Amino acid sequence: MKRFFQYQLTLLFLLFGLSLSAQETALNLMPVPEQIETGEGQFVITKRFSISLTGDYHERLAHEATRFLRRLDQKTALFFDQHKVSGERTNASLTITVERPGEIRLHEEESYQLRVGTESIEISAQTDIGAIRGLETLLQLTGATNGQSTFPVLTINDSPRFHWRGLMLDVARHFMPMDVLYRNLDAMAAVKLNVLHLHLVDDQGFRFPTKAFPELLELSSDGQYYTREDLDDIIAYAHQRGIRVIPEIDVPGHATAILVAFPELGSKDTTYTLERYSGIFDPTLDPTNDAVYDFLDQLFAEVAEVFPDPYFHIGGDENLGRHWNENKDIQAFMKANNLATNHDLQTYFNIRVQKILNKYGKHTMGWDEIMTPEMPKSAIIHSWRGNWEGLVAKQTLYDAARAGYETVLSNGYYLDLMMPASQHYLVDPAPADMDLTPAERSRILGGEMCMWSELVVPETIDSRLWPRAAAVAERLWSPEEVQDVQDMYRRLAIISLQLEQLGLKHISxxxxxxxxxxxxxxxxxxxxxxxxxxxxxxxxxxxxxxxxxxxxxxxxxxxxxxxxxxxxxxxxxxxxxxxxxxxxxxxxxxxxxxxxxxxxxxxxxxxxxxxxxxxxxxxxxxxxxxxxxxxxxxxxxxxxxxxxxxxxxxxxxxxxxxxxxxxxxxxxxxxxxxxxxxxxxx
Amino acid sequence: MKRFFQYQLTLLFLLFGLSLSAQETALNLMPVPEQIETGEGQFVITKRFSISLTGDYHERLAHEATRFLRRLDQKTALFFDQHKVSGERTNASLTITVERPGEIRLHEEESYQLRVGTESIEISAQTDIGAIRGLETLLQLTGATNGQSTFPVLTINDSPRFHWRGLMLDVARHFMPMDVLYRNLDAMAAVKLNVLHLHLVDDQGFRFPTKAFPELLELSSDGQYYTREDLDDIIAYAHQRGIRVIPEIDVPGHATAILVAFPELGSKDTTYTLERYSGIFDPTLDPTNDAVYDFLDQLFAEVAEVFPDPYFHIGGDENLGRHWNENKDIQAFMKANNLATNHDLQTYFNIRVQKILNKYGKHTMGWDEIMTPEMPKSAIIHSWRGNWEGLVAKQTLYDAARAGYETVLSNGYYLDLMMPASQHYLVDPAPADMDLTPAERSRILGGEMCMWSELVVPETIDSRLWPRAAAVAERLWSPEEVQDVQDMYRRLAIISLQLEQLGLKHISxxxxxxxxxxxxxxxxxxxxxxxxxxxxxxxxxxxxxxxxxxxxxxxxxxxxxxxxxxxxxxxxxxxxxxxxxxxxxxxxxxxxxxxxxxxxxxxxxxxxxxxxxxxxxxxxxxxxxxxxxxxxxxxxxxxxxxxxxxxxxxxxxxxxxxxxxxxxxxxxxxxxxxxxxxxxxx
Incomplete structure (x- = not known):
């Protein structure tokens, strides 16, 4: 309801030539908040700057508030007296009030209110996750007036337009060490992204620390994979910042790494070698082989144990089915089971896989090829195909929403294609003028950037992601009307410098x-x-x-x-x-x-x-x-x-x-x- | 014997005005090798560059040779056909021949011979560790001739002057995350350093993952410590590069972090708070309390289990003994046991600690204060005090060598003091004109740089260490005669750029x-x-x-x-x-x-x-x-x-x-x- 009012207000501004965008963006924030009311004067930051926490919050808030304090101290070089934020404190400069501990889950409340006065600052939010979003906004507001570090007096009411604001990292084609993940999670949090999707397996490598199948790590990782402790650390680090982590095990295609260790699970009677090139390859799991499902059952049980999020990405993309066509037994199986096409066979596979995931309490998520009539509506359809794949961009997104699926857009957000920020920025998952019912629109959860790593290594991934990812983060958080490309570029240059302070190497x-x-x-x-x-x-x-x-x-x-x-x-x-x-x-x-x-x-x-x-x-x-x-x-x-x-x-x-x-x-x-x-x- | 011949040869060069240094340093190597014979022409590096391994070597050689291949490919951008080095190979460009697997231990053989011809290159060494040192030399020789990447034709016979070429990192005062350790180990290997000494505990923090005393991590680490897996990884990573890792648990002084969790082990009846400032503080373990030895026994057992090196550093420095003076029970104990001074009391403590270490198969190493008549000659004396502490520089080093101890020099190598490279470079642990017998001289194992971290954080440690550490590395590896400061600075600028390619941030x-x-x-x-x-x-x-x-x-x-x-x-x-x-x-x-x-x-x-x-x-x-x-x-x-x-x-x-x-x-x-x-x- 409040949101609706905001949109109306925005419309009003636009009608009267008062651009909401111009008013809001003068503050150099990214993403631009939903609503800003600017005031007169400044809050002067001094050595005595301090933070108090009140209400019922998760302990992560104390950690994040302390991290905010350290970062603000780095910006201002004031050597704050307060070293750690641990709870309530009288006469604090900044008071954070939270109603309840947030949960790291889809659709969790992330809104916040930020009020900067000349003498004190308040952040109030329903959840500590909302408060953490507000801290990032406040940090971006740090400025200087007359030789002093200051915040401008204002009131911000803010909440995200979309609940799914993601980034997928392909850690399979080129492995990304822990420090890459850590610093990119910091950057994600800085621009209010909230989903990290790890593409853990592909033709070029297997990176999940399976205990059941050590052969996979021995033969298909070149020694480069995460340990359990690594993944626990990454998940904890992400949760600390209000970011969910979604694992992807891509099946039945993109399976070379699996088949190097277990050729008997493949659709062709051959041996496999780990792929060193880029492209779409033929090695595919055999959906007619029960051993495949036993294998996946054990593997998925392990993955499900490590990743607490209820969503589990099974890939499902780019299976050309060549090895299925060539295999007589598979052809016979299709006939016997009335599976007319390879697509039908993959559907058969997906349904069996989906049942395995259900056993472990997981919902299926998959690239848009998994959307078939038999796929339960609890699955999330990940829309990636567009013009280059012979489809209309976002068509699978809208089809999914209309068919009753929740859905996430990645087409238009492939940052590895090295398109300019402006191009990604103007891709909107659910523009107001789309012919969708409110219910259909509400199923469009948001978007997810993809960083496929054929040409990307740990030394260069930051400059492939940033600062462009901040522009997409704005698209997914800010009101639809925020679309001024010139102003986006102006702010992006400022945000880019701030991101560098988190350890990112995109500039250096x-x-x-x-x-x-x-x-x-x-x-x-x-x-x-x-x-x-x-x-x-x-x-x-x-x-x-x-x-x-x-x-x-x-x-x-x-x-x-x-x-x-x-x-x-x-x-x-x-x-x-x-x-x-x-x-x-x-x-x-x-x-x-x-x-x-x-x-x-x-x-x-x-x-x-x-x-x-x-x-x-x-x-x-x-x-x-x-x-x-x-x-x-x-x-x-x-x-x-x-x-x-x-x-x-x-x-x-x-x-x-x-x-x-x-x-x-x-x-x-x-x-x-x-x-x-x-x-x-x- | 061979070494002696080299020295004679050098002397000969010097006498006839043919500076060995000038001849050797024209190749921009750091450290300068013991002997170089330059030739005519170049080996041209092409896409078909390949490496063959022969002889009896440790598997680390295959890993390091592969890493060499990748780094050379980064330098030349030739896209080598060979992806991994795994063993013997016909018609290889570079053949590495090793007699026996090296062991990661003090005094292990590290010499190598490198022969570059126009058609092929050979590295031969007694151990794979020697071969790994040779690979670093070869990489530094990469040049360009007529638009092609090349190596100059030459023969190098090289071996280190000192066996202990170390770097101490203080990870207690400011914690250093894993990526800092990884990239600095890469840099250490690049300049042939071979000991990483981790100062794990001090007044400001406890960073060792003890299972026996979780209170230490909970109360005295600010959540920043290594896990067992981290330390295993660091040790493996170091060993891979032929680098030993020595742990230090500093006792009985510098004990605030321990006493925060266990005040009853302190020499004063009080409570302790984790130190946030820099300096020499009073909190000290109580040497008269048997519980202290029980505690250390359990803790050292854990440390000994994680770190395989036979040397274990117990610190022992900067105990002013104020809390001992103030404690009547301790004074009474001293009287009863004929311990006249605090120094005697610390000796009593050291002897008991040393016995604990013996139980776990470890030799004691400690800062020079531990050198007392009762300290067994199996201990290594770590010479750190000098002019600023009212002593003559290197006096404790020579005293130790004369008294029969093996000894390592750090005075003059404190890089955190921000002295220019030239100053550290000219500090020689055992110059030929020192009045030492050959036996005494042989007990001077080498030197170790110290990076105390009062003012150093992960973001800045690289620029505090590098490139200066490369100059000290040369002092510890190269012949004594290599002392031209101008030429050192010239080569240091070149090496500094090469070090950046290992991920170091000292320039950026x-x-x-x-x-x-x-x-x-x-x-x-x-x-x-x-x-x-x-x-x-x-x-x-x-x-x-x-x-x-x-x-x-x-x-x-x-x-x-x-x-x-x-x-x-x-x-x-x-x-x-x-x-x-x-x-x-x-x-x-x-x-x-x-x-x-x-x-x-x-x-x-x-x-x-x-x-x-x-x-x-x-x-x-x-x-x-x-x-x-x-x-x-x-x-x-x-x-x-x-x-x-x-x-x-x-x-x-x-x-x-x-x-x-x-x-x-x-x-x-x-x-x-x-x-x-x-x-x-x-």
Whole structure:
């Protein structure tokens, strides 16, 4: 009801031209809260800043409040007198009041109210999980006024738009050590994400510490897997931050790692070797073999014991069924059981698997292929397929919601595809204009980002996730109306710096890689270049999935590039402003002048580092583009006419600059092309 | 014998002016090997680079050779065909031949021979540990010739000068999580260190996972301690790299953490609270109480079970005995047992403790205070006291060696004191000119760096250790004659970059901290300033041990500064070169000009970041120094005479610039003073 009022209010703002978004986003918060009422003045943070806890809360609140205190002390360098937050305290600066201990479960209450006054601050929430969300908001509000650290006076009422705000990490294709998980959980909490989904098994590796089947770890992990203690630690660490953890054991496809140890469970009479390449492979469990279900029963019992969440992800995706087609016994079984298609056979499999999970008190979750008429409505359908799979984006999401399933969106949120933040940001799981009943809409639980790790290693995963994941986190938490891309980018740059303080390497890893490639600390020219390129997008970087193996060195040029080349984006916008008369030529010229000379500085670095040979033409093209840009501006400014061959020549350079180099692509081509186009007609 | 020949050879080189050091160090190796014979040509590394293992080796060699392969692939980006090294292989590029499996023990053989030819490479060693040392040498030899990655043709015969090449980490005062230990073990292996000493208990925390005394973890760890699995993992990880791990449980002093849980074991009838400050504190175990020995017996049994190394460090340092003096029962006990002094009482304690350790098959190791006539000669004396403690540096080391003890030097190797690398580098545990018999000399096992963590946190420990630790590693491995400080610094800069590729944050953490302090990515002016300062040295940063507590935010300005301000060192040298006529004025002017304008750029950053207020006068003084420098050069160049008050005014500025700011000190004062001095007499 309150929510409805908020939406109405928002609509009112919009109608009267008062953008709620503008008012809210001036505070640099991400995600933007549901409602903000700004006030006058500041709360001044001093050495005596202290926190008091009241009400009935889970002990995790004391831990998180202490962590908040330490983080605020890091920001302000005030050396707080209070060392730990442990309970009630008189005259505290910040009082947190909670009604009841939160539970780490789907649909748990996460709303909070934050009131900052000049003399005191209050966070009140129904659950400590809500209060923990409020602490993250307060931390983001830390500012400075007249040489003092301050919070602005305001009142925030906030609650999430969606209950499922997730991140899937593929720890199978490249194993991710504990420190990667820890720091990324910290980052998730900072932007109010609440589900970590671990993709534990795939063709390239088995990472769950099964006791029943030690062969899996011995033969299919390369020695890289979590121990029970590791998983207990990760779950506790996540729960501490109000984050659920969902395990995935992907079956019946993506089964190479399992079949390396147990070929007899496969659909083909052969031996298997652990997959080292990327792609969709044929090894598949045999759904007609009872031993498969015995195996899964034992394995799932172990997984269910470790992960307390009632949801259990069984994958179920990308089974092309080739080995089923080739196997006469399986074909005979299908006939005998009236299973007309491979899809029917997989349904048969899923239903049996689902019964095993029921035995252990778990609900099934699976990629959208598991949605068949026989699948019980207690399952969660994980919508991932879209245009690239020949479907309409979000179609399986809406189909699931209409069919009565709860459902989660991942299509549009595959961060490993290296699309810019803006693209993911505008994907909305349940926009108001969708043709869904309120009941159907309520079944859309939210969204989940995916980080598949074919091309991602522990050293680079942070820069593949962040800061873009914060933009998606906002989509899943904030009101639908918050959609200003420019403002998102502005705030994202600020949040990105704050995330670094949690130990994330998304900013620092670039220079680490460049120093490695340059074998030197002098990397300025490489930085100039890497700032205007983005890695090849989608699945194009890894041609046919065969350019790289799991052992390839993934600290290459493309790994120093990120999905959003901010410098290039701003340059392209500047060109537009210049051509529309709102920017001086000189600002562009200074930048282009630097760029035009950059290749000369890059060359000696390449000459002493063979690993950089792959960027020689990229670097040259970049400087050639800059020269064209300078020439074009010269002509525009002087009102001159280009010589007959100039435009043709420019277009050839622009064409050549479209070639990738070092598996990255130049992002300033459109800006330069605009300048050339301006002279075309003359 | 072979070693002796080497020394003779070195002497020969030195006599004939052929510096062995110059010949060896041209290859940028650190530590410098014992003997190098350079050849003609290069081995070209290609995609088909492969490794074969032969002989009788421990399985760790296959793991380390695989790790070498991955690291070399990261350096060359060649995407090697070979994924894992598992045994013999025909036509391999690199053949490793080992005579017997090495054992992780003191005095184990670590020598190796490395032969690089144009077509093949061979490493041969008595043990796989020697071969692993050779792999690190080979990796450091990776270079580039004509656009290809190469190794230079050469033969290296190498063996360590000392058997004990250690690093002590104080994980008690600030807990260091597993990832810190892992990456520092990688770095240790890269520079051939072979002992990790974990200081597990101190007044500020108890970090050993005792099962017998859960109260210790509950009350004295703040929830931060290693699990058994953690320690097993760390030991295995270290052993994999040929590194021993020594535990330390510091008794009878430094006992606050123990007494918080068990006050009845203390020498004073009181309750104890976990220490949050730095210093030498009074809480001490009661040596007259049999319950203390029962407690230690159970605790040491557990520690002995986890750590396989036969040496067990019992601390024994810095017991002032105040609580003993105050306790009448203890005084009576001393009288009754003819123990005249506190030192005698501690000896009584040590002898009883030593017997407990014997029961568990352990030798005693302890700080030099444990050396008393009654201490058995099987103990290792850890020499740490020196000038600051009113003794002659290394005196306890030589005393121990003469008395028949094996001994290890740490005095001079306290990296937490933030002295420059050069200072630690020139400390030699057993220089040839020392008056020791060969037998006495052989008892000097080597040295161990100490990283006490009063002011060090996981985010900053790497930059406090590295790259300086590599210089000490060289002292402990390389021939005594390798002592060229300039060349050490030249190679250290190269090794530092290589160490970063192991995941160390010693380079990247500076900018992370500056971005935090500036709340921005634009940190250039802060970088200019931080590069010419060093943290206050010795124990001066933390006035009386009370400026900071264990909860203080240690990502401050001083934490972005490092012990070697290279830019300042080079500037001061440049001034000398300028004054001696071997450097043009303009080179100094360009730098001074930038510096003179730096404060204007720093000011707006300070204004929006209260945490930087502490560097305002530091920054201003820095720019004022630069102005003086420019004026001085102007006068020198023009042959002008300074005005009457100019020199006085300069001296005042120089004096003021000596004031610390942000707990750091400007390092360019001597260079500027030299310029002013040049004009003084005129």
């Amino acid at each position: 890893s670039r220079n680490v890689i460049l120093r490695k490639l340059a074998k030197s600390k002098d990397i300025e020219p490489l930085k100039v270049l890497v700032e205007v390129v983005e890695p090849m997008k989608g699945y194009t970087r890894n041609t046919n999935g065969t350019l790289y193996t799991t052992f390839s060195p993934f600290m290459l040029w493309a790994d120093a590039a990120t999905a959003d080349a901010t410098v290039a984006r701003v340059f392209n916008e500047d060109v537009e402003r210049y051509l529309s008369g709102s920017l001086e030529a000189n600002q562009l010229r200074t930048q282009l002048d630097l760029w035009s000379k950059n290749h000369k500085k890059v060359l000696p670095i390449i000459n002493r580092s063979p690993a950089l040979l792959e960027i020689e033409s990229l670097s040259e093209n970049f400087s050639r583009l800059a020269v064209i840009g300078l020439e074009a501006i010269g002509l525009i400014e002087s009102g001159g006419k280009p010589s007959s061959g100039w435009v043709t020549q420019c277009q050839q350079v622009l064409e050549e600059a479209r070639e990738s180099g070092g598996r990255t692509e130049l992002q300033v081509i459109s800006g330069i092309a605009m300048l050339v186009d301006e002279l075309k007609g003359l | 953490s500076r900018n992370v901290i500056l971005r935090k302090l500036a709340k921005s990515k634009d940190i250039e002016p802060l970088k200019v300033l931080v590069e010419v300062v060093e943290p206050m040295k010795g124990y001066t940063r933390n006035t009386n041990g009370t400026l900071y507590t264990t909860f203080s935010p240690f990502m401050l300005w001083a934490d972005a500064a490092t012990a070697d301000a290279t830019v300042a060192r080079v500037f001061n040298e440049d001034v000398e070169r300028y004054l001696s006529g071997s450097l043009e004025a303009n080179q100094l002017r360009t730098q001074l000009d930038l510096w003179s304008k730096n404060h204007k750029k720093v000011l707006p950053i300070i204004n929006r970041s209260p945490a930087l207020l502490e560097i305002e006068s530091l920054s201003e003084n820095f720019s004022r120094l630069a102005v003086i420098g420019l004026e001085a050069i102007g006068l020198i160049e023009s042959g002008g005479k300074p005005s009457s008050g100019w020199v006085t005014q300069c001296q005042q500025v120089l004096e003021e610039a000596r004031e610390s700011g942000g707990r750091t000190e400007l390092q360019v004062i001597s260079g500027i003073a030299m310029l002013v001095d040049e004009l003084k007499g005129l």
